[in-house]
Amino acid sequence: MPAKMFSDGEMVMGRWPGSQLYYEVRVTGYNKSTQLYAVKYKDGTELNLKESDVKPLNYFKTKKRSISRQRSRSRSRSPARTQTPKRSTSRGREAKKPVQKEEVQKKDPPTTKFIHQLQENSTNSKTTPVTDFKEEKEENNTKKTYRVVEIVDGVPLANGKKLQYRINAFYAFLLCGAALAAALYNEVNLSYIHNNLLQLAISAMVFSLVLSIYLYLRSWHVPTDELAAGGNSGSFVYDFFIGRELNPRIKNFDLKYFCELRPGLMGWVVINLGLLFAEMEMQQRDVPSLAMILVNSFQLLYVMDALWNEEAILTTMDIVHDGFGYMLAFGDLVWVPFVYSLQAFYLVNHPNELTWPVALTIIALNTVGYIIFRGANSQKNAFRRNPHDPKLAHLKTIPTATGRSLIVSGWWGFVRHPNYLGDLIMALAWSLPCGFNHIIPYFYIIYFTCLLVHREARDEHQCRKKYGVAWNKYCQQVRYRIFPYVY
Known part of the structure; x- marks a missing residue:
């Protein structure tokens, strides 16, 4: 197993996932099993980075000095060299532009403008229609059939990969x-x-x-x-x-x-x-x-x-x-x-x-739960696809250092997990048609309540670790987790 290169508490340069930008971060731990460094950004965001994404604090300074020395040597090695005439082609102009593979940011994480650019880029590349071409030969003639399959990119994983589904x-x-x-x-x-x-x-x-x-x-x-x-x-x-x-x-x-x-x-x-x-x-x-x-x-x-x-x-x-x-x-x-x-x-x-009045009441309850459940999920998914959609202009948001924003109005300004609330209301509607003579029909909602409360606690932990200060601001504005005025 490779030795640990950076010690806990050491200031290093960490690459922001999905980009070539590096920021000053503090090492807070190291997982020997996954070989990932736990780092903390200045705004409180905590992430796990691979060793290849962590550089010493003076890494880029040293790299720039070596590049400048090489350029100075290349300029002075032939005093009598002739000047290469400039070309007017676009290829010639592009060849003279310096290519910088890594950008270094030492102050704060991405600005709001940069965050919007990241969101737009991720939105534009999220869904990729793929056309498969099949050729079949019939009587010396080539027949082409087309099959279109929708392929969707998953979210970036801890190792930086994006899987397709x-x-x-x-x-x-x-x-x-x-x-x-x-x-x-x-x-x-x-x-x-x-x-x-x-x-x-x-x-x-x-x-x-x-x-x-x-x-x-x-x-x-x-x-x-x-x-x-x-x-x-x-x-x-x-x-x-x-x-x-x-x-x-x-x-x-x-x-x-x-x-x-x-x-x-x-x-x-x-x-x-x-x-x-x-x-x-x-x-x-x-x-x-x-x-x-x-x-x-x-x-x-x-x-x-x-x-x-x-x-x-x-x-x-x-x-x-x-x-x-x-x-x-x-x-x-x-x-x-x-x-x-x-x-x-x-x-x-x-x-x-069931009598029809009772049945209609249960149908109404399930409808309310479904509206909350589907409305919350649709609002979240639409915002993730295109946060700049004019239909979502009424939503209030809090920017985060990860490049995403947190919705603090609409369904997600009502409680922190409105989709869980809608889920539980529907679960109750599924049990009520069975009457009240036995607990078996209500096992699902009892179990599901425990499951969602536990999952909500895991969500809170992950979000606080991922979004840092921005999540604390969100919790101050949206106080209740699942049940308004209760929990």
Whole structure:
């Protein structure tokens, strides 16, 4: 393992991620496992940098002196040399311009003007349509077919890389729906899912365990900078659970990104549909109960929204920070489809007849939750794509040293995590159709509240570390985290 070059507390020059700009920073620590230096900028922002992005304080001064000596020698080595005539071509003019690979800034992080330039550049290069060309020869003639695939860049990772992702989850969902329609047309009995739910759950558990073992073994054969920051602790149990490798891929197939949305969410919908037919069969009904229809409709809307807005998941902690281990594998393949369908599972054997006034009240509650959830996420995603969009001109923001701004008005001026608030309101609406005779239908909202409160605490820690002083200003203006006037 290479020796540590810089000591804690030492002032050095640190490269700003995604640019060639260097700033004075203080070394605050060193992670031997990831070989990353923890540094702190003058505005309080804390980042982890590779050793190649950290230079001694006098590095650039020494470099400039050596360059000036070389230039002076080259000028004086031939006193009788002839002057090369100037060329009027554009190539000649460009050749005379000095090329400077590294710019040095010793005072403050990027100015607001520079921040806007970074945001515009990242916005313009975020989504890249890629056209694949296929040639087929038919009777000595060349026939070209075109297939357009939307490719989206992920956020910059700690190692400076940007991964690319294919956005096609919603089309995969439509394909799944077509397969279900074909099954129903051919009179396939979907209540089979309810009758064999335990066997299906056990199979998913076994598969997630085998996948986790594979992920752990392959993580020992990848470069160190591709490991998750928290997944290389040295403890077998913890690293196996949390995941060592950040974004495991088989060629261009991203395992974590695929499991995050497709099998779990689509499986959730398929299980719900099977439980709907099971209720009709067991309760000898010609049509599903109103409660079952509401639960299926609410959760179907939620899944379709997630798949349609697939790109938004690229900025979540699961993709950016957490490794892919047993925790996410079990959560994506087992927990989501089999636990999130508890309301529909309960209604199969415990029918609850709703009156229309009660049903309309629950629909209104779910609508309010969805409006908050979708409005907050759409506002955030639109701002990330183009912060200078005239439609967003009414939003108040706080600039940060990372090149991004924090929204302090609109949905994000109401509470710090309005999307979590909308999520919890919808979760309550999913449970209410089941009545109040048992706690099982309410397990989801109890668990989800604990999950989001814990995730919010992790978000706070990451944001305070990333945005420094700017995050403290944001918290002063937006006091409540999830529940207004409560928490």
